[in-house]
Amino acid sequence: MVTIAASRRVRRTPFSSGVEAAGVKAYTVYNHMLLPTAFESIEADYRHLKTDVQIWDVSVERQVSIKGPDALRLMRQISPRDMSKMAGDQCYYVPTVDHNGGMLNDPVAIKLADDHYWLSLADGDLLQWALGLAVAQGFDVDIEEPDVSPLAIQGPKSDELMARVFGEEVRNIRFFRYKKLKFEGQSFVVARSGWSKQGGFEIYVEGEDYGMPLWNALFAAGAELNVRAGCPNLIERIEGGLLSYGADMRRDDTPYECGLGRFCNSPDMYFGRNAMARQAKYGPDKMIRAIAIEGEIETCGSVWPLFAGGAYVGQVTSATWSPDFNTNVAIGMVARSHWNAGTRLEVDTSNGMRTAIVQEKFWI
Amino acid sequence: MVTIAASRRVRRTPFSSGVEAAGVKAYTVYNHMLLPTAFESIEADYRHLKTDVQIWDVSVERQVSIKGPDALRLMRQISPRDMSKMAGDQCYYVPTVDHNGGMLNDPVAIKLADDHYWLSLADGDLLQWALGLAVAQGFDVDIEEPDVSPLAIQGPKSDELMARVFGEEVRNIRFFRYKKLKFEGQSFVVARSGWSKQGGFEIYVEGEDYGMPLWNALFAAGAELNVRAGCPNLIERIEGGLLSYGADMRRDDTPYECGLGRFCNSPDMYFGRNAMARQAKYGPDKMIRAIAIEGEIETCGSVWPLFAGGAYVGQVTSATWSPDFNTNVAIGMVARSHWNAGTRLEVDTSNGMRTAIVQEKFWI
Numbered sequence: 001m002v003t004i005a006a007s008r009r010v011r012r013t014p015f016s017s018g019v020e021a022a023g024v025k026a027y028t029v030y031n032h033m034l035l036p037t038a039f040e041s042i043e044a045d046y047r048h049l050k051t052d053v054q055i056w057d058v059s060v061e062r063q064v065s066i067k068g069p070d071a072l073r074l075m076r077q078i079s080p081r082d083m084s085k086m087a088g089d090q091c092y093y094v095p096t097v098d099h100n101g102g103m104l105n106d107p108v109a110i111k112l113a114d115d116h117y118w119l120s121l122a123d124g125d126l127l128q129w130a131l132g133l134a135v136a137q138g139f140d141v142d143i144e145e146p147d148v149s150p151l152a153i154q155g156p157k158s159d160e161l162m163a164r165v166f167g168e169e170v171r172n173i174r175f176f177r178y179k180k181l182k183f184e185g186q187s188f189v190v191a192r193s194g195w196s197k198q199g200g201f202e203i204y205v206e207g208e209d210y211g212m213p214l215w216n217a218l219f220a221a222g223a224e225l226n227v228r229a230g231c232p233n234l235i236e237r238i239e240g241g242l243l244s245y246g247a248d249m250r251r252d253d254t255p256y257e258c259g260l261g262r263f264c265n266s267p268d269m270y271f272g273r274n275a276m277a278r279q280a281k282y283g284p285d286k287m288i289r290a291i292a293i294e295g296e297i298e299t300c301g302s303v304w305p306l307f308a309g310g311a312y313v314g315q316v317t318s319a320t321w322s323p324d325f326n327t328n329v330a331i332g333m334v335a336r337s338h339w340n341a342g343t344r345l346e347v348d349t350s351n352g353m354r355t356a357i358v359q360e361k362f363w364i
Numbered sequence: 365m366v367t368i369a370a371s372r373r374v375r376r377t378p379f380s381s382g383v384e385a386a387g388v389k390a391y392t393v394y395n396h397m398l399l400p401t402a403f404e405s406i407e408a409d410y411r412h413l414k415t416d417v418q419i420w421d422v423s424v425e426r427q428v429s430i431k432g433p434d435a436l437r438l439m440r441q442i443s444p445r446d447m448s449k450m451a452g453d454q455c456y457y458v459p460t461v462d463h464n465g466g467m468l469n470d471p472v473a474i475k476l477a478d479d480h481y482w483l484s485l486a487d488g489d490l491l492q493w494a495l496g497l498a499v500a501q502g503f504d505v506d507i508e509e510p511d512v513s514p515l516a517i518q519g520p521k522s523d524e525l526m527a528r529v530f531g532e533e534v535r536n537i538r539f540f541r542y543k544k545l546k547f548e549g550q551s552f553v554v555a556r557s558g559w560s561k562q563g564g565f566e567i568y569v570e571g572e573d574y575g576m577p578l579w580n581a582l583f584a585a586g587a588e589l590n591v592r593a594g595c596p597n598l599i600e601r602i603e604g605g606l607l608s609y610g611a612d613m614r615r616d617d618t619p620y621e622c623g624l625g626r627f628c629n630s631p632d633m634y635f636g637r638n639a640m641a642r643q644a645k646y647g648p649d650k651m652i653r654a655i656a657i658e659g660e661i662e663t664c665g666s667v668w669p670l671f672a673g674g675a676y677v678g679q680v681t682s683a684t685w686s687p688d689f690n691t692n693v694a695i696g697m698v699a700r701s702h703w704n705a706g707t708r709l710e711v712d713t714s715n716g717m718r719t720a721i722v723q724e725k726f727w728i
Contacts, residue, residue: 004368005390005401005598006665008681009487009610026369029393032487032610037369099499104492123373123396125489128468132496135463135635234369246373246396271499301370317372 010034013059014149014211018219022229030060030123036231043323045228046235049198050324053157054230055218058195058202059149064107064119064127066134068141071115074134077271079109080255080264086111091176091191094119095255095263096126097272101279102251103258104129106243110178110189110204118204120150122245133271149211151203153218157225158200164221165214166190170201183214195232197240197364234299238318238329241290241362248288248317248331256284257333285336286314290359293319293328297349306332306356307346313338316347316356325363334358374398377423378513378575382583386593394424394487400595407687409592410599413562414688417521418594419582422559422566423513428471428483428491430498432505435479438498441635443473444619444628450475455540455555458483459619459627460490461636465643466615467622468493470607474542474553474568482568484514486609497635513575515567517582521589522564528585529578530554534565547578559596561604561728598663602682602693605654605726612652612681612695620648621697649700650678654723657683657692661713670696670720671710677702680711680720689727698722 004010004027011033013019019036026038036057039045048054066074075083079094086092092109096119105126107119119126131143153162162170166181170190173179178191189204205211219227243249249258254272256264256279264280266273291306293316300319305312319330330347338345341360346353368374368391375397377383383400390402400421403409412418430438440447443458450456456473460483469490471483483490495507517526526534530545534554537543542555553568569575583591607613613622618636620628620643628644630637655670657680664683669676683694694711702709705724710717 005392006663007392007608007611008664008666009394009608010392012666028369028371028374030373098495125492128489128492129496131462132493132498133500134496136497136500244371244373247371299370300372302372302376 004029004034013057014205014208015057015059015151015215018212018215019057019229024229031062031121033060033062035060036229037234039229039231042234045230046233046323048226048228049155049196049230049233049236051156052226052228053153053155053161053222054228055215056152056154056194056231058152058232060123061120061150063146063148063204064121064130065116065144065146066119066130066141067116068139069115070134070139070141071117074130074139074141075109075117076266076268077133078130080266080270080272082266083268087177089177089179091178091193093176093263095258095260096129097255097276098251099271099275101254101272101276103245103249103253103255104251106245106249106260108193110191112189118148124245147206147208149205149208151205151214152194152200153203154194154196154200154230155198161218161222161225161227162190162201165217173201183217184210186210195242196236197242198236234320235322235329238320238331239322239325239363241331241364243288243331244318253333254279254284256280257286257288259288283336286333287336287339289332289334289339290362291316291330291332291334291347292357292359293330293347293349294355294357297321297328297351297354300330301350304350305348306334307348308338313345319349322363329363330356332356368393368398377421378569378572379421379423379515379579382576382579383421383593388593395426395485397424397426399424400593401598403593403595406598409594410597410687412590412592413519413560413594413597413600415520416590416592417517417519417525417586418592419579420516420518420558420594420596422516422596424487425484425514427510427512427568428485428494429480429508429510430483430494430505431480432503433479434498434503434505435481438494438503438505439473439481440630440632441497442494444630444634444636446630447632451541453541453543455542455557457540457627459622459624460493461619461640462615463635463639465618465636465640467609467613467617467619468615470609470613470624472557474555476553482512488609511570511572513569513572515569515578516558516564517567518558518560518564518594519562525582525586525589525591526554526565529581537565547581548574550574559606560600561606562600598684599686599693602684602695603686603689603727605695605728607652607695608682617697618643618648620644621650621652623652647700650697651700651703653696653698653703654726655680655694655696655698656721656723657694657711657713658719658721661685661692661715661718664694665714668714669712670698671712672702677709683713686727693727694720696720
């Protein structure tokens with residue numbers, strides 16, 4: 001098997017030594033940084049994630065810090081979501097688009113202060129989009145990548161583990177809200193969020209030197225909870241319909257096409273709004289759908305076209321076997337003409353043609 | 365060893381099947397795409413590169429296409445180089461900076477027409493910077509990533525191999541100039557360029573379906589030239605002082621600090637010009653230097669700080685053993701006070717403290 005060559009360009013994280021000690025079996029590269037993709041095995045990790053609690057090194061969710069008098073002004077230009085309603089302790093999922101409505105990223109925006117936001121990124125240098133807009137308009141705002149590395153705690157025992165390290169207060173954090181909580185005298189943003197449907201938190205670890213002490217404290221506190229190192233799980237995230245930017249959606253796709261139209265409620269003249277006016281009113285011509293695939297397949301590693309009677313009607317972009325639902329679960333983009341639940345299509349997989357069935361909803 | 369997980373997000377290239385058949389041993393990820401880093405071994409590949417000819421899948425050098433009435437206007441804003449002197453068949457190395465002069469990328473700009481440029485990227489989504497500037501100013505220009513995948517032919521026998529496939533005309537292509545030459549009836553940009561000091565060409569393969577036919581034709585034509593699959597070589601590129609964006613330079617560094625001040629000759633008010641005025645006049649306070657390291661080291665995979673009498677004076681960002689020069693060759697950023705050739709420093713490597721000696725120039 002091929003391996004990843006070491007370089008400063010592909011960055012290690014503050015938790016890499018812990019990840020390696022825990023026996024990471026596969027990595028990917030995401031935002032110029034290492035992201036684990038398997039420990040025991042994807043299926044064993046999946047089973048454990050649904051029953052216990054895992055610690056995920058998601059440092060690759062790099063932050064874009066937007067700070068200064070014009071921070072909100074810039075956020076109003078780049079966010080399809082209504083920024084006026086954002087509470088001081090809130091996190092917003094923000095599908096970020098270009099002037100044509102094409103997806104550039106889908107970060108989580110965190111409001112740190114009225115004049116300070118973080119955008120917690122999917123894979124891509126969205127910093128450069130924000131910077132280009134700000135510089136061209138002469139905005140008074142600093143746009144930087146701070147030394148912040150998120151650590152996710154995911155799984156049904158997340159509250160119990162987090163309470164042992166950060167105190168009972170964590171239990172009162174609402175979904176997509178955060179509290180600033182202390183570890184070793186240092187305050188961190190702790191949000192109830194994370195890229196699974198099993199519940200949990202993300203700790204925005206500010207200052208790389210806190211990385212391994214926090215990692216070790218969480219493992220020590222979680223021994224009797226059967227805590228393990230984990231990572232975003234391919235099976236679980238497809239079952240749950242969690243979209244991966246770069247795989248399931250790209251600049252070719254709008255938020256409406258990605259099923260994210262509900263996040264486009266801003267009254268402001270954000271970039272891309274006019275271009276999406278027709279879709280806002282009448283809906284898009286293609287949309288992300290949950291898709292079941294019959295027969296044996298490999299995990300999807302490229303685009304698999306979808307056909308109806310030989311005619312192209314869309315594509316599958318993520319797919320794998322789900323032990324819990326006893327079917328192949330997939331995410332795809334399907335033309336309006338064929339997106340109704342129950343529609344039977346053919347999909348050209350790496351193992352040949354298979355039957356694909358559009359689902360009413362994801363497996364949650 | 366850890367492996368790279370398959371996904372559409374980490375893209376294969378039009379040449380991936382050829383790369384795999386040729387026995388790729390290691391990959392990295394660069395611009396959301398696979399880049400080979402070793403075939404036989406880094407040292408065997410290095411030896412062969414210097415004596416024969418190699419075919420490199422450098423599809424990861426993704427293009428930003430800037431096309432439209434305002435293309436030149438945008439290029440004048442983002443290029444520190446004087447665009448008025450660029451010939452119609454020319455390629456320009458363009459250290460691209462933000463409003464503070466911080467390096468955002470170091471692409472090669474290719475002039476396709478007066479209103480159409482490609483930026484052939486180092487690792488990073490520079491498209492988003494260009495797009496942000498253009499959209500905020502309402503420029504009439506399309507900014508896209510086209511279906512273009514460069515294939516590099518590198519090594520002393522490059523002219524001979526290329527002449528067999530593209531005709532004798534390739535021999536007349538001057539350094540950093542291009543001709544449009546035909547393969548199977550399709551015209552491609554063929555430039556005399558590439559990320560080695562061994563000479564050669566880059567073919568900008570437009571249309572992924574041409575990838576493997578061209579790959580196969582080059583291998584068939586080069587059999588008696590001992591042609592092999594290769595890739596940018598860590599040893600050779602450090603010897604030659606070829607900087608890697610993300611490793612040797614980042615947004616913390618200006619072109620002057622990277623020893624690229626000669627490329628900042630534009631009379632235009634490009635973004636970053638004012639911020640770099642002092643450095644343009646008096647020079648920077650730190651600069652990239654060739655550095656030899658004594659004793660045994662591993663290949664540098666992170667930042668190695670440099671000290672003089674215990675005080676921090678810079679850092680090494682790339683380093684490895686050079687068989688041809690019988691020393692460890694390195695690239696580092698050194699403070700003005702300690703950058704003179706012959707200066708002896710200490711470097712904190714992954715194997716402990718070593719002696720580092722600033723060189724007059726790279727090993728070319």
